[in-house]
Amino acid sequence: MTDLNTCRAEDILLRRRALRRELAAREGLSDVRIAVLSGSTTEQFCAILELLLLDSGFRPEFHQGHYNRYYEEAVLDTSELQAFKPDIVYLHTSSRNIQHQPTIDCTEANLHTFVDEEIARWQEIWDSLQQTFRCQVIQNNFELPATPVLGNMAAVAPGGDARFVQQLNIRLAEEAGQRQTLLIQDSHSISAQVGLKHWFDTDRFFSYKILHTPEAQLALARSLASMVRAIYGRSRKVLLLDLDNTLWGGVIGDDGVNGISIGRETPEAEAYTAFQQYCLALRERGVLLAVCSKNDDAVARTGFTHPDSVLKLEHISCFKANWEPKHENIEAIARELKLGVDSFVFVDDNPAERAIVRAQLPQVAVPEVGASVSQYPAIIDAGRYFEPATLVKEDFQRAAQYAANAQRETQAAKFANYGEYLDSLDMHAEIAPIQPVYFERVAQLTNKSNQFNLTTRRYTQAEIEALARDRSHVVLYGRLTDRFGDNGLVSVVIGRQEADTMQIDLWLMSCRVLKREMENAMLDALVEEAKERGLKRLVGRHLPTPKNGMVAAMYPGLGFARAPHEENLPEGSSVWMLDLDSYAPQTKHIHRPELAHA
Amino acid sequence: MPDLSPDTVLQDLQPIFQEALNDQQIVVTRVSSAFNTPNWDSLAHIDLIEMVELHFKVKFALGELHEMKNVGDMVDMIIEKKEDD
Numbered sequence: 125m126t127d128l129n130t131c132r133a134e135d136i137l138l139r140r141r142a143l144r145r146e147l148a149a150r151e152g153l154s155d156v157r158i159a160v161l162s163g164s165t166t167e168q169f170c171a172i173l174e175l176l177l178l179d180s181g182f183r184p185e186f187h188q189g190h191y192n193r194y195y196e197e198a199v200l201d202t203s204e205l206q207a208f209k210p211d212i213v214y215l216h217t218s219s220r221n222i223q224h225q226p227t228i229d230c231t232e233a234n235l236h237t238f239v240d241e242e243i244a245r246w247q248e249i250w251d252s253l254q255q256t257f258r259c260q261v262i263q264n265n266f267e268l269p270a271t272p273v274l275g276n277m278a279a280v281a282p283g284g285d286a287r288f289v290q291q292l293n294i295r296l297a298e299e300a301g302q303r304q305t306l307l308i309q310d311s312h313s314i315s316a317q318v319g320l321k322h323w324f325d326t327d328r329f330f331s332y333k334i335l336h337t338p339e340a341q342l343a344l345a346r347s348l349a350s351m352v353r354a355i356y357g358r359s360r361k362v363l364l365l366d367l368d369n370t371l372w373g374g375v376i377g378d379d380g381v382n383g384i385s386i387g388r389e390t391p392e393a394e395a396y397t398a399f400q401q402y403c404l405a406l407r408e409r410g411v412l413l414a415v416c417s418k419n420d421d422a423v424a425r426t427g428f429t430h431p432d433s434v435l436k437l438e439h440i441s442c443f444k445a446n447w448e449p450k451h452e453n454i455e456a457i458a459r460e461l462k463l464g465v466d467s468f469v470f471v472d473d474n475p476a477e478r479a480i481v482r483a484q485l486p487q488v489a490v491p492e493v494g495a496s497v498s499q500y501p502a503i504i505d506a507g508r509y510f511e512p513a514t515l516v517k518e519d520f521q522r523a524a525q526y527a528a529n530a531q532r533e534t535q536a537a538k539f540a541n542y543g544e545y546l547d548s549l550d551m552h553a554e555i556a557p558i559q560p561v562y563f564e565r566v567a568q569l570t571n572k573s574n575q576f577n578l579t580t581r582r583y584t585q586a587e588i589e590a591l592a593r594d595r596s597h598v599v600l601y602g603r604l605t606d607r608f609g610d611n612g613l614v615s616v617v618i619g620r621q622e623a624d625t626m627q628i629d630l631w632l633m634s635c636r637v638l639k640r641e642m643e644n645a646m647l648d649a650l651v652e653e654a655k656e657r658g659l660k661r662l663v664g665r666h667l668p669t670p671k672n673g674m675v676a677a678m679y680p681g682l683g684f685a686r687a688p689h690e691e692n693l694p695e696g697s698s699v700w701m702l703d704l705d706s707y708a709p710q711t712k713h714i715h716r717p718e719l720a721h722a
Numbered sequence: 723m724p725d726l727s728p729d730t731v732l733q734d735l736q737p738i739f740q741e742a743l744n745d746q747q748i749v750v751t752r753v754s755s756a757f758n759t760p761n762w763d764s765l766a767h768i769d770l771i772e773m774v775e776l777h778f779k780v781k782f783a784l785g786e787l788h789e790m791k792n793v794g795d796m797v798d799m800i801i802e803k804k805e806d807d
Contacts, residue, residue, distance in 0.1 A: 134776040137769070137772055137773060137776065138741070138773055138776060138777070139741070140741070140769075141741055141744055142741075167765050167768075168765075168768060168772075327783075327784055328768075330784060331784065331787060332764070332768050334768065338772065
């Protein structure tokens with residue numbers, strides 16, 4: 125059976141009747157009566173929509189208004205509509221149907237009168253439908269014009285057609301916010317996804333008054349079907365996730381928590397992190413997350429303890445990791461969550477698992493996600509599985525967190541000084557002796573950091589591991605998060621204890637956190653470590669390279685004093701010393717817990 | 723598309739007409755047209771043109787659609803377009 129969520133328009137057009145026969149033969153379809161009032165000819169659109177609704181468990185009956193008489197049929201002569209008794213009225217128009225486009229000499233002050241006039245016509249339609257039918261109304265907002273005659277100015281000038289479309293769309297959104305029965309279909313973004321070049325079909329418009337390409341009709345129909353599902357409470361509610369090579373790269377049972385790919389350190393890890401963030405964003409708007417993985421339960425859970433894991437166990441509403449077939453686990457999850465499997469979307473990188481779930485539990489949506497996790501959010505999004513009809517409080521329990529983020533915009537305004545700006549970043553540092561999970565990243569940083577790197581010493585992973593075990597050395601790593609997200613592991617300092625002195629063999633930092641006070645935080649931590657060991661001073665060196673000029677003055681900037689020159693250093697090197705007795709912590713704008721000592 | 727002749731094109735058109743006109747039994751000939759063929763109304767015509775364009779990977783211009791009076795015209799236009807490729 126063709127996957128109607130992802131197939132091309134021609135897959136549907138070439139075998140429409142056969143598909144219809146197949147889909148209409150299914151049992152348990154619920155009736156829905158949809159009136160389509162349109163500014164163009166709608167037979168082909170309704171034929172496509174019918175297939176999608178049948179596929180969603182509805183048996184639609186359509187009333188199609190006459191070409192371009194949507195206003196008359198909704199307001200003046202409602203007899204046909206009344207006889208039809210619609211459950212849903214779909215007002216299907218386009219920017220071609222705009223009637224009060226301002227003239228090119230329109231001023232900023234006059235623009236709103238044109239918007240008002242255009243909206244007044246729609247208000248008449250909505251009021252009439254509300255009074256006469258009390259049914260749900262869905263109206264699309266407007267796509268941008270395909271041929272804006274003013275070029276870029278079309279989006280700027282008060283008389284520009286692109287500008288007018290955007291003003292209208294904002295007003296439509298405001299109206300929808302005040303009218304319970306009005307839902308807006310976002311044609312503006314749907315047309316952007318398809319592309320305006322592939323949206324309007326002028327030949328078909330001139331020939332048959334069909335405005336859109338088959339591709340555009342299919343995109344509109346898919347979106348409308350998702351809105352109908354949402355209205356009837358049939359949007360999906362649960363995202364079921366595989367683990368290995370879906371939520372993180374690698375196999376946790378083989379690679380261990382330190383070996384899986386997640387975080388910021390490789391392109392692959394970034395892609396898994398982005399997918400986890402997408403999952404978390406869905407959860408924060410009310411979609412439940414569940415895990416369905418072939419794994420040892422205890423081992424699988426350790427994946428969520430990885431410091432870079434965006435998803436934590438607390439985000440997972442139901443966790444099934446075992447060696448039973450996945451479709452059996454999915455049924456168990458349905459029982460535990462007290463939801464039908466028809467509210468599930470299953471995501472797994474393994475095509476064999478997808479196939480068996482699809483075969484055993486056809487009600488579960490199983491998007492063909494492929495094996496490239498960077499594409500997963502777009503593929504899942506294209507399925508429109510989780511369309512909300514309304515947003516209610518329970519949908520965003522984390523609204524407070526969002527509110528904090530939203531302040532970013534307002535705070536960007538002005539700061540009295542740099543410190544105030546740093547405070548606004550809400551920075552938190554985690555600085556500690558290295559753990560095994562960071563061996564690879566730290567070795568990698570020592571080999572690729574050239575600018576903020578005082579000695580440019582390179583280490584292999586084996587050497588880092590050896591230093592970590594050596595009591596006379598300390599390898600400190602620093603991670604920094606701020607309001608904009610997690611910057612990952614950004615700084616490394618290696619100290620070597622020699623009599624009553626801590627020699628600083630390596631000090632490096634990623635340039636993405638330059639001028640954030642992170643070097644001060646690292647110094648505070650290093651001092652704490654040195655004092656804990658009963659040492660008197662720190663000694664550090666700047667060994668110049670063509671690339672590390674930016675840190676030539678770092679030590680004096682941090683309060684180090686010039687120490688006697690050493691013979692065997694490269695030309696231009698300098699040696700610096702810090703006395704620990706008189707040291708006062710320097711970090712003012714980064715939150716950081718004191719170094720924990722085992 | 724190999725071996726494109728008036729006969730093979732007509733043969734290829736049969737299942738398309740059967741689908742567009744919703745009649746599994748129908749067989750069209752070069753003289754079939756909207757006037758002498760059941761179910762070939764304006765809406766079926768839209769589907770038909772769409773499906774023919776998709777199947778043969780051709781695109782009819784507005785003027786050509788206007789000149790197309792029967793199945794024979796359609797067959798000849800398809801061959802002409804494929805030869806120009």
